[in-house]
Structure formats: structure tokens, C-alpha cells
Amino acid sequence: MKTIFLIALLLGSAAVAPAQDHYLPVSSTSQTAITSLHRAADLYSNIHFKEGKAELDKAMAEDPSFFMAYVYAIQYAPKAEKAPLIEKALAIDQAKFNKAEQIMRGFVEKWSKDTAAKAGETMKALVAAYPKTPQALEWASLHSFYTDKDTDAAVEYAQKLATLSPTYAPNYNILGYLYLEKKEPEKARGAFEKYLSLAPNEPNAYDSMAEYYLIGKEYAKSAELYDKAAAMGLPDAKERADKARAMIK
Template sequence: MEETMRIKLFVNYTLLFTFCVFLSGCAAATSDDAAKLPITTASPKARELYLQGRDLQEKLRALAARPYFQKAVAEDPDFALGHFSLAFTSTSTKEFFASLEKAVSLSDKASEGERWWILGAKAGTDGNPLKQRELWQKLAEKYPHDERCQNILGGHYFGQQQYKYAIEQYEKAIELNPEFSQPYNQLGYAYRFLEKYEDSERTFKKYIEVIPEDPNPYDSYAELLLKIGKFDASIENYRKALAIDPLFGASYTGIATDYNYAGEHANARKELQKLYASAQNDGQRRAAHFATTVSYVHEGNLEMALKEQEKMYELASKINDSAAMSGDVATMANILLEFGKPDAALMKYNKSLKIMQDSDNSKQQKDLAERFHHSNL
């Protein structure tokens, strides 16, 4: 199947959730420096726990970060940024929306800058990127010397595929603090999407230099190597990431993708079995099923691809995660359409929309589901 098909598989609420997780990689700085975005909490212990979680979250180690945020909000239940970070380390869309709504409800108790950040993320999940841009531009302007605020705005431009503007913001963040690792990651991807592969490689290698003992720099560099067809070198770097952290699931998916492109689909799915076996929660199990779906689609096996999606749907239905369930059914529709079955696809698209319409999700989420539905038709 064409690469466009594999991309389209993500056009659902799973993608929305993942995109929001990406945006959360920018965490607030301490309030000791007036030039930095403050952290508003009544509990010094909550602040300490938050900062420990922040360090892991910025390195894209959400699974390890999440317990710190859980402990932080236990220390201070009114800690808006604590709930905000819980949202972005959630393992399901249901958890994500619940924690985000809690952060929004507490945002009036936070500083103006924190409120802009939280409400900007909410605007993004509601399908209002212009509102998000307005709020995050104000944030970056209010804190011009805070590398994380510049990075947040860069995340908006990146998400809108305005990579040149994103690059400007990431470079500002790096200039402010060359040891802040996260902008190197997104900068490397921005160059990659612009097909500036030499710049992308240079950036990812610098990212490795900044945090050599973390898995994500090797994973990101491996993805670039995958993109340019250097499959063996790509797998080697994915293995480096897993040697550092055997639970870093993205690297199993990356190796599987290398094998898919090489036409070795059975080997791809062997790697994904390792991902499933190492899963710590249903979110990771869903990720393993989805990657297996992609492998079967690439191989041209409709029946097995749909079976994997059914497994994803079953996991989501266990907790009545309507957004994930809707996304799973929409993905089934995308697959059916790609395999030349438009009538069956239409039935799935309609079912996907109905799941959201009948759910207790917010009006904004339901409206966004309807827009997705019309775009699919």
C-alpha cells in the first residue's frame, strides 16, 4: 500500500491525542527567575515532584514521568500544571480529556502565562488552531527569555506544518539554553519534513550529544535513517535506544517499520510481539496492535489488518473510551476504502460518528468528530 494510506490511518482521535502529547513536551520553568514562566502550587513537595516528572517528560519518557505527576497532584489537588502534565502522560484518550478538563477548570488559580498555555492546548484539542496560536504567541512574547515558552510556540507551528516558523522558534529556544534537549528533537524533524536531510542529521547528532544516555535521540536519528532508506543503520540506532531503555516502545515500532519497507513483514511483526510483551498498560498494547495493523496493510492483508483494529477497539471499549473507539472504527473505514470497499467503509465512517454523537464527550469534541467525518466522506 502507498505511504499516504499509512498516514491516513492516523487521521482520527488517536492522532489528536498523540499530537497533544507531543505538545506537552514543553514544561514550565521554576518561578525563581522572573523571566521564566512560573509554576503555581501551594506545595513545595508538589513542585519538586513536578520538576522530576518534567525532566523525564521533556525527554519523551512519559511512562516514567507519569507517577511523579500523580504524586504531585496528590500533594496539591489544585495544581493546574500538575493535572495538565497528567493529561499529556495519559495512556488513553479518556484519561487525557479528563485530566485536561481538570487543568482547564483550575487554570484561573494559576498565573496568566500558565493559563494561556493550558487554554492554548485546549483550543488545539477543540480544533481551533488560530486561538491556540493567539494564546501561545502571547506566552512567547511575555517570556522572551524562557526557552520552554519559545518551544511551546514552535510546537504550534510544527503541528500546523509551518516548519520554517517552527525552526525559528526552536532555534530561539536552543540559543537561550543549548542544554535544553527537546527543541533539538523537533528541529530535526522539521528539517526532515522539509527534506533538508543533512541539516536533520546534524541536528539529531547534536541531540545525541546533549543527552547521550537517553533513548529518544537514537530513536529520532533512526527514524531519519529509515526515511532515507538506510534500513540497517536505522535498526542499529533503534537497538541503541532499546539498550538504554528496553521499554521504549517507539523503537520496536521503528524496527518493525524498517522491516516493513524491506518487505520482511513477518520479522516486523516479531518485533511488535516484543512491544506487546513489554507493554505496561493498555495504551501501549493498543500501540502494538496499531503498528501490527500497519504491517498487515502494507503487506496487503485486509482480513488480519481489520482483526488487529478489532483488538484495539476491544481495549478501548473496556473503559468506554468513546474517542478512541470512534477513531478505531474510522481507521477500519480508511482501510476498507484503501482496499476498494467504499460501501463497507461508509458504514464504518457512520458508526464512528455515531459513537461520538452518543457519547458524553464535550460539544467541541463532537463537533470536531463531525468535521473529521465530513473530511473522510
């Protein structure tokens, strides 16, 4: 499934980061809240939206001043729900914010004026501050693609992430869609196959591979993979499988 940064893409069960340094640092002192935030990230990345939101809500309930949790919530929230979240985020005392939080607060301030604000300069600053933190590169790639519509920048960040963290499965999902956007289907196929090999228990991996075949008009293969995703519990995959089958001549 083509991820939308409104609802995002972070990690998957077969690709859960092996160490906490995968994530950007946070200033919360509640380990419970931090754990819930990381779980939310893991769930959202592979399209477990309902479960991800539940973990995100837990993080904010456990620590109402958890700034980075609000950043996640703002990114994922429907447009109509962003304003109150932005207001709450900007009301949090920033005296003890780390560099990542300071950078993202600047972007939240931009969001407060324009929810369609470009992210390029913010993401450059984030990656410059945390060049060896996978999540910084992931956010930069996703914002480049979905917020700024800058496919070349998104590919560059995603390729750097693949080098830094080669077994991080969701990155290959975004790479697959980036290569499709650039009309490079063979590279797209390789990226989706890598995602599937690293995350065989994630229905979204089958759904994305199915979409690749659908775009390539290989409808039988597409339907088979959509059926697999549906059997694993992915919402709407059965409907997509039926549509793919209907296109078989």
C-alpha cells in the same frame, strides 16, 4: 522517535535544565508538587512516558489545585480522557494565577469547546510574556508543529530556543523532525547528531537518529541504532530494528 504533542517532549536526563527558570512559573506553594511536575516534564521529553505520568500524578495528588499540572495532563491525555481534566482545571480558583497560568487557562477554555482548537495566538502571548523562558519557546514550537501544523512557525520558535538554551537537548530532536518536514535532510541530520551528542544516555536520541537513516534508506545504519535504543530499554525499538534489517538488500 517522532514525538507527538499528545504525549510531548520536554527534557532529558543529560539535558535537565540547570536552573528552575527554564520552566514557566507556577502558583503552587507545594515544592514537592512542583518538583514532581518538573520531573514529569524531564521524563516525557525523552519518551519515558510511564515514569512521566507517575510523576505528573504525584504532582496533582500533592496539590489538587495545581493548575499547570492539569495543563500538562490535558496535553498528554488521550482524547477520551481530556474532558474531565479540563473540567477540573477550569474549576480551580484563578485568583492567584500568574500571567502564564492566565494565558494557559484561556487556552483550556478553548479546549473545553474544541479539543482541536488552534494554539497560535496563545503561544504568541506566552512567548511575548516570557521571551527568555525556554519552556515558553518549547511549548510554542511544539504546538505550532503538532497542534497547528505550522512548520515555519515551529522552526522559528525552535531556533530561538536553540539560541537561548543551546545545550537543551530535546529541542534538537524536534528541530530534526521539523527539518525533515521541510525536506532539508542535512539540517535534520545535524540536529539529530546534536541531540545525540547532548543526550548520549537517552535511548530516544538513538531512535530518532535511526529514523533519520531509515527515511534516507540507509537501513543497516538504521538497524544498528534501533538496536542500541532497544538495548537501552526503549519500547518497540527492537521491532523497528528488525523491520530496518528486513529492508536491507
